[in-house]
Amino acid sequence: MKVPPGLSPSDFARAISAFELAVGKQWVFTAEEDVALYRDPYSPFLGEPDELVASAAVAPDGVEQVQKVVRIANQYKIPIYPVSTGKNLGYGGSAPVLSGSVVLDLKRMNRVIEVNEENAYALVEPGVSYFDLYRYIQEKGLKLWVDVPDPGWGSPIGNALDRGGGYLMAQFRNHFDSHCGMEVVLANGDILRTGMGAMPGAQTWQNYKSGFGPWVDGIFSQSNFGVVTKMGFWLMPEPDAYLSGTVYAAKHADLILLVKILNYLENTRVTNGMPDLGSPLLGIPMISEIDVWNRGEGPPPPGPELASLLAKSEGGYSAELEQYALAHGISYWSCKLSFYGPTKANQANWEFAKEKFSAIAGAKFVDNESFKLPLTPEQCERVHKPQFGIPSLTMFSIGARSRTNPDPTNGHMWFSPIIPRTGEAIFEANRVFSQAAKKYGIPALAFSLPSCYWERAFIFIFAFPVTRDVATNQKNRAAFRALVQTAAEHGWGEYRTAPAYQDVIMNTYSYNDHSLLRFHETLKDAVDPSGILSAGRYGIWPRHLRKTQA
Amino acid sequence: MRVPPGVTPQDFSDAIKQWQEALGKHWVFTSEEDVDLYRDSYSPFWHEDLEPIPAAAVAPDRLEQVQAVVRIANTYKIPLWTISTGKNLGYGGSAPLLSGSVVLDLKRMDRVLEVNDKNHYALVEPGVSYFDLYRYIQDRKLKVWIDVPDPGWGSLIGNALDRGGGYTPLRDHFDAHCGMEVVLASGEVVRTGMGALPGSQTWQQYRYGFGPYVDGIFSQSNFGVVTKMGFWLLPEPAGFKSGTVMVQRHDDLVPLIETLNYLMNSNLVQGTTTIGSPLLMSRAARSASGGGSALVMSPGGPSIEALEKIGRDQNLPYWNCEMSFYGPPKVVEAEWEYAKEKYSAIPEARFVDGETYKLPFDPNDVDKLPKRQFGIPSLTVFGMMGRSEGHMWFSPIIPMTGEAVFQAQEVFGQAYHDMGVPAIGQIFVFPSSFFPRSFVILCGFPIYHDVEKNQRSRQVFKGLVKAAAEHGWGEYRTHTAFMDTVSDVYSYNNHSLRRFHETIKDAVDPNGILSPGRCGVWPKRMRKAQS
């Protein structure tokens, strides 16, 4: 049996017995085959000594048991690593940052505590998945939508704490921002309720976010200052209707004006859904088209002449390529806008958007299918589900074997830099990252478009493949780290990452001699002096492990 | 010369000299007449010994000077009290909570560092007021709007850090911020979010950066001195429309608010809404309520049936609500039509169509516009108060439902009754939704230069805080005079949240020099004395 670093086998055995007493023997996993299930299924360290593994796992079923487990961990100085549903694939899965930690698996804490239709909120435990909350709401016939990320089996709490995003109206797409109120078990086993929850018998815990005094919620996201055991979320009322329309721009340089107009329309909430960028010419699907294309139902592959022009182009552009596109009526850029609201308002907003986009010479428009809500079951099967708050696992076609991909990977790791919300930044980022990819020997797409999960910023989400070959994985990891540095040199930082890169990336946030990290460490030492919670998460190491990591 | 508590006169004198060297003699205020200007103009302790008076004030004009001030204060363990523009009237103004603190006045740091009208954000220093930023934008003809609270002379940073609100779609001021720069108690500078990446290109575009999101702990607190803050701005919308719904019966408030919730949570109605009542504001209703506010339901007051009868007799709706719609004219008109359709499920609901504005507006028309909804700063609100020497705000948050409003009317009515407050003194106001999904009942208690009246007011205020807490309602913000009282009611699990705040305080400000007592957070060395 693996033993956590710094612990004697006999102490660990005593701790295990204590854990068993607290949660029941069957919910403490120490057998190798059981603990192996806490590895990262997409581990980029497969077969290497550096692979992150747990020493054991403990699965409590309620707050009181979580408190007991945390107190035991504190007593024996055992590093524990909480996971909610543990499905953070591409960002580390359920494996701890510090190998040998005991995973605190909160999946069994799967109660929906309340869903309030009038004030449109839910209060849930960490083990509740998007699928679970969706079903609860459907079965009660409530007119509320949950904002889901791509994989529906994740946890609203876990996803919000890692600051993930989704697909509905802007304020709901930002999963951390749409939370309201938390309950946290601190490293000393004490329970904290934030915001209005600090009022006993609180009537507004999920109505008003910040309560009174310092608003602490944010420090529990992407961090290791406490174990979150309940969280409130604001949900989206089911709209009256959905409409989408796509604008097509003909020329390469049009991207700049397109983004500028898009920003205006988005920031004034003329379009309130997630903008979706694509390139018909360069063969880049919009997010809502990915699955369709993967099925082989996308546009036909380019003919020989176009293929040749594409291959010869530099960063997705050449004068000849643009000439060809114009001559054949193939648009350079597409941008799908979504509108949620009453039919007439959606239509008026789309008309206005078209008016604004007409400033782009030669812009074309397509009115896509619009839907009165709720959708019929048949419609549910057809649509891009996340845009209707329907959880699924469709996105796992990425990297999977399919008609268009005969070479499946063993998973992926996401490289996710945030770049400014301008067309110029898209061009520059492509130039910089292509150059870097060439330099570090990794395959790169000719051109990539960012996503609009967040208002007012762009995010590139590049999938680095994970393979079963150690040498390839090592090369890809080195390239990933190099790209992190390249991005930082251009003032672009990542928004989230897997444990393998948390130190490397936090190191780029180095303003004033890493004063922010040092501030994080000050907080860490104060709220978790024994350093038992998720040691190393997002670069925050407990004092006793700090020098060795530097 | 006053000396801060726990500091020797010699140490204070040394500190003053060092501050003078760092800032220039001119900007260190020690004379009584200068320091008096930092008292709370609306102090509820006027003429009493309890009134907190600063020992001195210092006014830096740049980041390095702020760092120097803080380091010197740390050396001598001198309590500082940071203000931005210092216009937090009704919540304590520019006066410290702890008498004898030195006010750190950031008004001179008044640079607008950037306004980006393509990505719609601003980066400002603490001394920049809403008037300042508005003029900056107008002078350059930038097509962005700011969101203003009632008084326009406040600081964007100061207001956001006290978690205030305004009227347009970006009305939640703290929520609309993006990125901060903070001077810690050690004098060290931290930039949050993407600002922690040197040369960052997205400091005002993406809030969270990487790792723990710390910004929130600097709001309503004393963990650092904020010296820069980014704010998201609203691009000038294409149009605006307001519309008012009126309902006849008392119970209609329930479906009215249900519909309002749906419209607001769907982003159709954007901006702050306030529930009103032509009936309850009428002379007949007030007279039936003993000359006081008919909004509060005190025992012995008129029954709902009696009030409804007045409403029928005088053709006064029981409740109304004015809503704001932002967007192209065709859109706002469609949204208003839709809203009317939804409200029409309430029998006898009636409507007043507000004007549809096509934007941009003609600058000459500015005084005809609903300024708050258009992000135009003013000081109009000061004309709306009754005759007094100021006010202090009692600001409980209740759920956004009709039932909660009814309950609040009764609970506060009962509380006033139990405290023997006469009808005319029973301050209560209509609930406003400054923040999504909740109502704030922003009651202004008048302040007089009369010790007895103020003492009584303070007593009643505390009684209301207690009554609210007994029903699970807390204040979202409060006057320095009541910070301990309010902090005390957030007592879940033996005050675990405050103990957590104190844990952080002791770590980030071990000498306890930054704004001691703000929102109930005292430094360790002062804690026993206060508990």
Add this chain to the structure above:
Amino acid sequence: MKHTGLLWVIALAAILAAHGSAAQDQGVRIPSSWTTTTVSGQGQPAGYVEYQKYCSACHGPGAGRPGTAALEAKYKGAEPALLDQRTDLTPELVKTYVRNGISVMPFFRKTEISDAELEAIARYLTRNNKR
């Protein structure tokens, strides 16, 4: 014995007070499932419900099922792309895939799919295997 009764009431109140509002600590335990509707096992073979709950999101019929798409590309018709129509699966094979994963399909913990549930899924998927 009134006295004792009162003590019990006080003790209960103290427990409730320590845990905050009782209502906020209850709620409905949601049986885990990666489906958008609750599955009924009525008239279905053993293990059907578990298969639907944990496998159908990727291995079911219709669009957007990456598992089915992958198997279709792999077998190109030589075997059914739908897992639950296969006749050649064994319990060991099923358990191996669930506990070890393959390609982008991750493995699953016992708090997600317990051993008992895995037995049921294996039983369901091997029901057509004549051997």
